[in-house]
Amino acid sequence: MARGSDENPPVTGRRGPAPTGRPTMRDVASAASVSVKTVSRVVHNYPFISDDVRGRVQAEIRRLGFRPNGHAVGLRRADRAAGGIGVLTADVADPFYAGMLSAIEQVSTARSFTTLVASSGEDPARERALLSTFVERRLDGLIVVSADRAHDHLRPDLDVGTRIVFADRPPRRLPVDYVLAAHAEGARQAVAHLLAQGHTSIAHVGHSPAVHTARERLRGFRAALTDAGLTPRAVRTDATDAEAAYRATAELLSLDDAPTALFTDNPPLVAGVARAIAESRAPRTALVAFDDSELARVLGVTVVAQDPRELGKRAAELLFARLDGARSRPRRVVLPTTLVPRGSGEGHGVALRSTRR
Amino acid sequence: MARGSDENPPVTGRRGPAPTGRPTMRDVASAASVSVKTVSRVVHNYPFISDDVRGRVQAEIRRLGFRPNGHAVGLRRADRAAGGIGVLTADVADPFYAGMLSAIEQVSTARSFTTLVASSGEDPARERALLSTFVERRLDGLIVVSADRAHDHLRPDLDVGTRIVFADRPPRRLPVDYVLAAHAEGARQAVAHLLAQGHTSIAHVGHSPAVHTARERLRGFRAALTDAGLTPRAVRTDATDAEAAYRATAELLSLDDAPTALFTDNPPLVAGVARAIAESRAPRTALVAFDDSELARVLGVTVVAQDPRELGKRAAELLFARLDGARSRPRRVVLPTTLVPRGSGEGHGVALRSTRR
């Protein structure tokens, strides 16, 4: 029963090399003079294999550079094949989503799942197309930061077993788990902080309320003022970027009854608002911003912070709990925000030279 | 030849529902009373199909929520199936790599390829494991920011057709395309800028030269000084983080013959170095840093900048050129760096309040 190493034809499979040029299990099997199944067993560390056979097979695997074909595995093992999850955000380059993604990837990799990413750029059509490719790739689960207003199109996929978790923004008409920060409550926190400093004239410089998060923050802002018996007057929702925020703030501060405090709802706006304050006749105007950023840290801007990594971690955990078989009805996780006083909200102004932009 | 919609059993395939619970092409075929191949043709917009058949098939596809199985497609189509590329970086949360990733994803999505990501955390073993899963998933190409010192293990995969491009750091003993910034040249640029301001005592506060980029930057720093007839004396390579950089800088600046200018090689270090300068007896000590950052912009730190998006874009373009069949020998692309004067390198100091950390 001696098995000479020249008992078999060199390396090539039967009809020339495989289409991909890659050796298959069959190539390994015939090179090692065993059956395909045995190779499969060696690959999967099945214990009851003779050392002789295992050795020969492993040698051939190495020599031929064999790598299991994930497609074949995924096709055959409908159960819990080589797992993968997809993450869809607005923009992976945004530090907030980058942090979230990093935390997700960490959880995912720890479970030996691969992580796919895609950015919608806030375009609903693009989002749907990208989610389609995720589904076609038969990913086990999806984490979605949606720019869409309806999610019914995901219903069929959900019904047949694709696990889906929403993050940062809630699903619409889709019974899935989701996790988001307490945006409205965070805004209240910010206003409460300013009220406690004695401010009664507080303005809002923010994004258009088309986005869920901006809407919620504005809602919290208004509610906090109303609850305090004040009337929310100065509200700007046209600050789409730092430059617009600069103009809006400059206008607010040049009014006769200029506000003594500002609340702004987005990191990119902070640069503009801070500059406008520094250049105004009231450089000590108080400022509290939503979401932390490098800029806010450096400028000493008081913020209401959410934790992007925590958001990602919790979303991933919800997802994997479902993949592990959790059957409860959809869960809603709301993460608390943290007020971080740095000076700008306590009347110390911002640490910005007014001459430099 | 009337085809009643009740001519076939409801929906289920032959032996109960498919393992995944997902409808297959066969389910659609039998529901629409056509062959599997016809469904395939409809899915792929094959033109010569009667409107009647196309309509029936599309209706069933929608009704059943059919989605092609990417694994089956990938298995059968060895050519260029639903394409995908993998990106391995040290850390997707790092703004530099996040920007690079975003640019890659943009190119990739434009070509209808999906993008997988993974972070090695600078751990070579982890990097190899992650690259293995990429290969097993039969991705068409890989973009790698490697933390490894040898890449021979990728040789077999390269030989059988996996396209690989290195970014930010060069490959070792692997004939692949790569793109990186002119780190050494960039450091020379920084030193030249300081020399031009009349400085002759320039120190370096940097990372350990274990990483390629840090080593190159240090090399450029030394070469620039030597070429100018100066002797590089004050070189600290123990600044692993902002705190260490703070201490190193503070020590340098308290020397009797303290340097009048500093070059630092990493964004995270800037905060520490800037603070040490601001708190020193020479708050106008000149500073030039490598790599741009939000912090540098705000503090007015002069930097030698590379463009992470350009890095990603070029890497992706090199990769797709190979996927399109380019056969030239390995290309090396070196991206120029840009000196951005902001004041700290021109004797205006940094815009940091020494009282705030």
Added chain:
DNA sequence: ATGAAAGCGCTAACAT
């Protein structure tokens, strides 16, 4: 314009 059969590379269900 449509269909039947074969098979991609692997694993699951039985063998022995």
Added chain:
DNA sequence: ATGTTAGCGCTTTCAT
């Protein structure tokens, strides 16, 4: 301890 037989869901010949 090892091998045989099917077949995952699709695309690819080759028919008609």
